[in-house]
Amino acid sequence: MIDTINIEIEKVKQSKIDQVDFDSIQFGRVYTDHMFLADYIDGDWRNFRIQPYDYLKVSPANPAIHYGQSVFEGLKAYRNTDGEVLIFRPMDNFNRINISAERLCIPELPEELFTQALTELIKLDKNWVPSKRGSSLYIRPFIFATDEYVGIRPSDTYKFMIILAPVGAYYSDPVNVKIERNYTRAVSGGTGFAKAAGNYAGSLYPTKLAIEQGYHQLIWTDGIEHEYIEESGTMNIVFVIDNTLVTPTTSDSILDGITRRSVITLARELGYKVEERKVSVKELLSAIRENRLNEAFGVGTAATIAPIKAIGTDEERFDIPVGGEDALSAKILKALDEIRYGVVEDSHGWIMKI
Numbered sequence: 001m002i003d004t005i006n007i008e009i010e011k012v013k014q015s016k017i018d019q020v021d022f023d024s025i026q027f028g029r030v031y032t033d034h035m036f037l038a039d040y041i042d043g044d045w046r047n048f049r050i051q052p053y054d055y056l057k058v059s060p061a062n063p064a065i066h067y068g069q070s071v072f073e074g075l076k077a078y079r080n081t082d083g084e085v086l087i088f089r090p091m092d093n094f095n096r097i098n099i100s101a102e103r104l105c106i107p108e109l110p111e112e113l114f115t116q117a118l119t120e121l122i123k124l125d126k127n128w129v130p131s132k133r134g135s136s137l138y139i140r141p142f143i144f145a146t147d148e149y150v151g152i153r154p155s156d157t158y159k160f161m162i163i164l165a166p167v168g169a170y171y172s173d174p175v176n177v178k179i180e181r182n183y184t185r186a187v188s189g190g191t192g193f194a195k196a197a198g199n200y201a202g203s204l205y206p207t208k209l210a211i212e213q214g215y216h217q218l219i220w221t222d223g224i225e226h227e228y229i230e231e232s233g234t235m236n237i238v239f240v241i242d243n244t245l246v247t248p249t250t251s252d253s254i255l256d257g258i259t260r261r262s263v264i265t266l267a268r269e270l271g272y273k274v275e276e277r278k279v280s281v282k283e284l285l286s287a288i289r290e291n292r293l294n295e296a297f298g299v300g301t302a303a304t305i306a307p308i309k310a311i312g313t314d315e316e317r318f319d320i321p322v323g324g325e326d327a328l329s330a331k332i333l334k335a336l337d338e339i340r341y342g343v344v345e346d347s348h349g350w351i352m353k354i
Contacts, residue, residue, distance in 0.1 A: 005116045005117075006048065007036075007048045007049060007050055007116065007117070007120050008048065008049045008050070009049070009050045009051075009120070009124065010050065010051040010052065011033075011034070011052075012033045012034065012053075015033050015127075016033060017033070017127060020128075020166065022130050022135065022166065023132065024168070025130070025135065025166050025168045026168070027138075027167045027169075027302065028167065030165055031053050031163055031164065031165050032053065032125040032128040032137075032163075032165065032166070033052060033053060033124075033128070034051065034052060034053055034121060034124050034125055034164075035050070035051065035052075035053045035054075035121070035161060035162065035164075036048075036049070036050050036117045036118075036120070036160075036161060036162040037050075037051065037159060037160070037161050038113065038117070038159070039157065039158070039159055040107050040158035040159070040160070041157055043107075045107075045109070045110065045113055045160065048117070050121055050124060053163065058146065059146075059147075061147075061148045062145065062147070063145040063149060063150075063151075063155050064144035064145045064146070064155075068196065068197050068198035068201070069104055069105070069106065069144065069145040069154065069155055070104075070142065070145065070196070070197040070198075071097060071100035071101050071106060071142065071143055071144075071194060071197070072097075072100075072140060072141065072143075072195050072197065073096060073097045073139075073140070073141045073142070074139070074140055074301040075087065075088060075089065075139045075141075075301060076088055076136040076137060076139060076167075076301060076340070077122060077129055077136060077137040077139060078137075078340045078341050078342070079129045079130065079131045079341070080342030081341075081342070081343075082342070084353055084354070085126050085129050085353070086340065086341070086352070086353055086354070087118070087122070087139070087351070088339075088340050088350060088351065089258050089350045090115070090118060090139075090352050091111075091115075091352075092258045093258065094109070094111060094114045094115070097109060097143070097195070099193070100194035100196060103191055103193075103194045103196070104194065104196055106145070106154075106158060107158060109143070109160060113160070114141070115352075117141075117162055118139065118141070119354060121162055121164065122137070122139075122164070122354050123354060125164055126354065128164060128166050129166070130166050130168075133337070133341065134168065134169055135166065135167065137164055137166055137167070138165045138166070138302070139162065140162065140163050140164070140165070141160070141162045142160075142161055142162075143158055143159070143160045143161075144158065144159055144197075145157070145158055146158055146159050167302075170302040170303040170304075170306070171216070171303050173309075174307040174322045175217060175298070175307070175309065176214060176215045176216050176308075176309060176310040176312065177216065177217050177232055177233070177298075177308055177312070178210045178213065178215040178217075178218055178219065178311075178313070179218075179219045179229075179281055179284075179311065179312065179313050180206055180210070180219060180220055181221055181226040181281070181313075182226070183205070184223035184226075185199065185202070185203055185220040185223070185230065185231065185253075186220075186223060186230070186254075187222075187223035187224065187253055188223070188224070188252055188253050190223075190253060192230075192251075192253035192254060193250070193251070193252045193253065193254065193255060193256060194255075195255065200234070203218070203233075206218060207233065213312075215310075215312060216233070217234075217298070218232065218233055219231075219232045219237060219311070220232070221281060222253065223253065226281075227280055227281055227282070228248070228278050228280055229248055229279045229280070229281060229284060230248055230253060230254050231248075231255065233298065234300055234303075235257070235298030235299055235300035235302075235303055236248075236255065236259070236298065236299050236300060237297075237299075238260075238263060238296065238297050238299055238329075239279065239287070239293060239295075239296045240294040240295045240296070241287045241293055241294065242287075242292050242294075243272070243273075244272070244273040244274070244275055245263075245264070245267045245272050245273065245275070246274075246275045246279055247264070247275075247276055247279075248276075248277070248279050249277055249278065250276075257299060257300055258301065259299045259300050259301055259304060260299050260300075262336060262350070263299050263305075263332050265348065266332050266335045266336065270328070272328060284311075285313075285318075288311065288318045288320070289318075293320065294321060294328075295307065295308075295320065295321055295322065295323055295328060295329060296308040296320050297329040304333065305332060305333040305336070307322045307327075308320050308322075309322050339351065
């Protein structure tokens with residue numbers, strides 16, 4: 001239990017913010033001046049500190065390296081026209097990191113620790129939050145095991161950290177995706193619902209093969225029959241079939257995306273019918289061939305809304321309509337941006353203002 005949070009702060013002697021071209025930021029390449037750290041020792045979180053962004057010293061026997069006992073989150077902060085910093089749905093990320101932590105035998109984060117660490121770090125590096133529309137401050141909280149022990153068991157010690165990165169668009173153009181029916185991202189009973197580091201490592205090789213064929217990402221199918229669609233790369237996936245938003249229902253092999261939840265809410269508010277259900281590869285290909293697939297797009301924190309312009313299989317490749325301002329994806333992105341940048345009142349309770 002944590003009664004009070006006393007965060008020690010060590011500031012950088014000289015900020016590196018003047019070295020950053022905020023009009024041209026590569027995603028995940030530039031980091032702010034400071035980072036937050038805390039340690040889990042003897043059953044408690046302690047040693048709360050903010051210090052200059054720097055490399056870590058870890059044991060070669062670190063179990064996060066050897067066995068992947070590590071979880072993370074991704075969320076974003078935006079700047080409104082009054083210069084205030086707005087964080088989008090941080091408590092959803094807090095809840096989800098604890099869901100992931102439980103699955104990997106990692107100790108729970110107290111809410112006060114998460115929120116105060118996030119708040120104090122962003123206050124310190126608030127000048128790094130871009131003001132340009134389409135840009136944001138990417139926030140990466142993560143927890144990893146820190147024991148010095150090579151053996152298969154949960155670690156006794158852990159480190160919780162938050163780092164920040166100003167970012168532009170993850171995808172600058174609509175993407176090509178391939179339906180993957182050989183390799184598997186996750187199976188029922190596994191860790192697909194958690195943001196576990198190992199989930200992503202296993203996806204790299206099949207994604208590499210798809211990129212060599214001219215695709216940007218994969219559409220993952222279920223790990224048993226490879227007949228039902230689950231996710232697309234690092235995103236949840238949405239189809240508009242016969243003007244109805246259709247998305248695979250979440251399960252223990254599909255990440256419960258926070259952007260996905262937001263998209264579903266806003267689509268309903270825009271008057272669209274929404275169906276969360278199983279979506280088979282057969283149904284999707286039939287909708288494409290019969291010209292009933294109005295559009296398709298990926299949704300996630302990094303990409304936000306990523307329109308899909310082509311869907312392929314091992315045998316065929318189909319062009320997908322990418323609409324303009326009247327497309328559902330464009331309408332939802334506009335509605336999301338108006339909330340995230342503080343253009344309209346947040347009626348959903350999604351925004352934490354710093």
